[in-house]
Amino acid sequence: MKRARRLVSVSHSYVVTLNRRLANEMARVGAGQWEVTAVAPRFFHGDLSPIQLQREPGEASFVEPVRALFSRSAHVFVYGPALREKLARGVDLVHAWEEPYVFAGAEVALLAPKHVPLVFSTAQNLSKRYPPPFAQLERWVVRRSAGWIAFGETVKQNLLARPGYAERPARYIPMGVDVELFQPDRAAGEDFLRELGWQEQGPPVVGYLGRFVPEKGVELLRRVLERLTTPWRALFVGGGPLEASLRAWAEPHGDKVRIVTGVPHAQVPQVLNAMDVLCAPSQTTPRWKEQFGRMLAEGFACGVPVLTSDSGEIPHTAGDAARVVPETDVAAWTSALAELLESPDRRRELSARGRERAVTRFAWPVVAREHLSFFESVLG
Template sequence: MKLLVVGITYLSRINWDKYITMARLYPDSEFRVVFPERSKDNFGKELIGQAADFGNLKFIPLPAYLAQYETGHIYGNEFKKLIQEFRPDVILVEHGAFANSLAQAIWYKKKFSPTTKVIFFTWWNLPYKLPFPRNVIEKYNFQNTVGAITGNMDAKEILVSRGYCNPIEVIPLLGADENTYMRRSQPELREKYLEKEQVGLLYAGRILEQKGILTLLRAIKRLKKLELRTKWKLLLLGDGKLKPVVENFIRENRLEAVVTLLPAVDHYEVIKYMCISDIFILPSETMPYWKEQFGHVLVEAMACENVVVGSSSAEIPNVIGDAGFIFPEKNDEALASILARLVEHDQLRKEFAQKGRKRFLEHFTHTEIAKKTFEACRKFSSLREKIIATT
């Protein structure tokens, strides 16, 4: 199979591993991964794309217009030439259902590679209305794709509600490497932040309202009042606009002895903090404008044998499955109860740490995600387009 992937995600080298793994697993197939040659991240930092050749896999940065907009950008003539010359069996555009680049890929394939099948990936998990011409672009994309991959169940339901009738597979966009994300001793770091025998609780991510940080801190306040026999401490790792509020809450409620607030660190540095912690909490909360699309940090925490505790928001329960604990979102009392039980029961922590690692290995490694994505693309390659309507 010849697969052409279009995804702004691959501007960052850290996200290449799925397709590197896929190319290794399927050496008789050919892969091309295209992304804008430059763009900006969510914090305004400029990103420069890098080309790389792995034999049957090539990463190709291309000139793009409006590259800072995931759904709005389009590519230059080099994209057309690539489709003409490569003539893929499948084009997978990872920019959502109403992306300009998806419509562009469809248009070029019709003119230069008519047997190619086009599919798309989307995370979009909230209901939406589209103004003109976005609604026209989405309808065109729906009519000219043979299938879709969504990163969560809510996104699949959204597509169906909008009239998409073709097959939809639910597969996470990215996995994690089992040899990178694994528990290793970090004695110096642990000694710096945790006492001997102290149970480490961890949150790592953006310090924002929708991440449920205040619910977590209210649960910590409850936990402190319980005066548990086992010592514990929460490490809050990250930055964001809610940080001053968090600092005030910690100070006003005298939580300094049980909460350490730390700045954000490099992605791979987070692994070290997971390796000194025992329990990882993701207390995300659904907002009118946002809900957790996946919670990839849970996958990483399970890989590092943290017991994972997550809210009931969006995809979090599906990621955790039976390998961790779920509390009703915004319910600090329920969260405190779960944390108290885990802090006091060492054997329970060990049991769920192993369950988490097992779930990670079975579902969320690069190998597993690569296999599922490849098989979905191969299945879609044999399908025909259906003319369908959107709501």
């Protein structure tokens, strides 16, 4: 009987159980053909707070903890010498979910045995010039790799123009969403409306989910709501530096606006199901454009009609399952949102399209199979 291939996937994101869904799903869909190990830091300084390695019983992949050094910086942290052993024990392919221009990405490439193919994943959708030594690290890792995965079509097209990338096999594979956790459940949404002090029979709920920052388009959505003549209620869910100004704007609107912060990820499906339209008005800046739009995939999975901007990767994420409008066109946004609020039939159509897209394109088993298919093509 042919032995299962051994895949080792390395990522600092794996310190969080939720982020190991990719590794665990690859182990599930590849059972009998692939044995998957996820290498994760024992401890990592997260964006908001320090994180100890989280574990869950019954994970399908093997979790191998290693020390992470200098983890306050995503660019210069490294895993340390224990990583070499994790990459050297009969491994058939090494996957690095680390950018190729950072120290950790180069470290994985250096410590992986030379005869073992290396595939890295990247989400870099902006054309950047890196200072030394990051530019040199990127070129070296690309030369060392047997292929690379782009977490977006705009990522792939951006990087194909950089030295060396076009010489290696590449595949665009989106991020995944849990279509069992995120699914249509209007009753749960109605419960959340009641918790907010709203009745189901009120005007349609315009929802926003994400960070309260300028690049996510919070201010544009406020301007659009001000222009609407169609009745509406607005639900802003998230947090960030614009919270104070958002609350100041909401105060004159009284019962029409709710702002909710501190929502745990497990409650996000209920929140989405309370919305009649999810708005994702992301705004491109010189230093940022939308890389995927996780809120879109989660909204699709919950069957929520989506109105979104055309920033970055969003048109590729949305396909024909959302209404996509120019990101800075307030008049177009106002017209499109009014149309959706006034047309339950159009909302039902987008709801069905979104759920289908989530199940066929973004469900974790689909994303995992895409990864394993690419790995198999690299191995030949």
